[in-house]
Amino acid sequence: GDSVTQMEGPVTLSEEACLTINCTYTATGYPSLFWYVQYPGEGLQLLLKATKADDKGSNKGFEATYRKETTSFHLEKGSVQVSDSAVYFCALDSGAGSYQLTFGKGTKLSVIP
Amino acid sequence: EADIYQTPRYLVIGTGKKITLECSQTMGHDKMYWYQQDPGMELHLIHYSYGVNSTEKGDLSSESTVSRIRTEHFPLTLESARPSHTSQYLCASSSGGLGGYTFGSGTRLTVV
Numbered sequence: 001g002d003s004v005t006q007m008e009g010p011v012t013l014s015e016e017a018c019l020t021i022n023c024t025y026t027a028t029g030y031p032s033l034f035w036y037v038q039y040p041g042e043g044l045q046l047l048l049k050a051t052k053a054d055d056k057g058s059n060k061g062f063e064a065t066y067r068k069e070t071t072s073f074h075l076e077k078g079s080v081q082v083s084d085s086a087v088y089f090c091a092l093d094s095g096a097g098s099y100q101l102t103f104g105k106g107t108k109l110s111v112i113p
Numbered sequence: 114e115a116d117i118y119q120t121p122r123y124l125v126i127g128t129g130k131k132i133t134l135e136c137s138q139t140m141g142h143d144k145m146y147w148y149q150q151d152p153g154m155e156l157h158l159i160h161y162s163y164g165v166n167s168t169e170k171g172d173l174s175s176e177s178t179v180s181r182i183r184t185e186h187f188p189l190t191l192e193s194a195r196p197s198h199t200s201q202y203l204c205a206s207s208s209g210g211l212g213g214y215t216f217g218s219g220t221r222l223t224v225v
Contacts (some may be wrong), residue, residue, distance in 0.1 A: 054212075
């Protein structure tokens, strides 16, 4: 079945450091890929998405590129801020009519001043 | 503004009480979901619905029940709460397209 593996946290970075959170997936067919962010005490919010190979999703300075050859969708940001402290979830939609997202286990990011 | 609402945000109740967690969305989405989120942040699907009068259990066994009498409303009920039910409960909805899910803000339940 479908699965998503993302790097375990927690990840602690200093402000203005570079961020990479690794995400790899296993899926049949041609999935769509998502990154969600969960700020403390809140629900999940869609951060970015990509629906086909080589697509790059971007939002709020975050980027992720859909790499079919490596089955990856790594989240990157060039300069993190304290306000980026949150839990990040990678997810996929297999597009096979299941209507269910498969989520990774989440990576907690803490950014210190 | 289209959105998804969960009430209450926080709830502390005694063991054995019956509770209902509310979830409503204004987007006309057919698909709705309930997740339980453990302290380690992992999400566990406990119920889902693909339309009115359609409900299914998810991957994680749960003693809760759900109903879907109206498209916009998907309440979750615990008949007899126990301390093991203490958790964060997240509701989500989807149109089934490539837009992913829209999540509510969650209900943090504590059973004492």
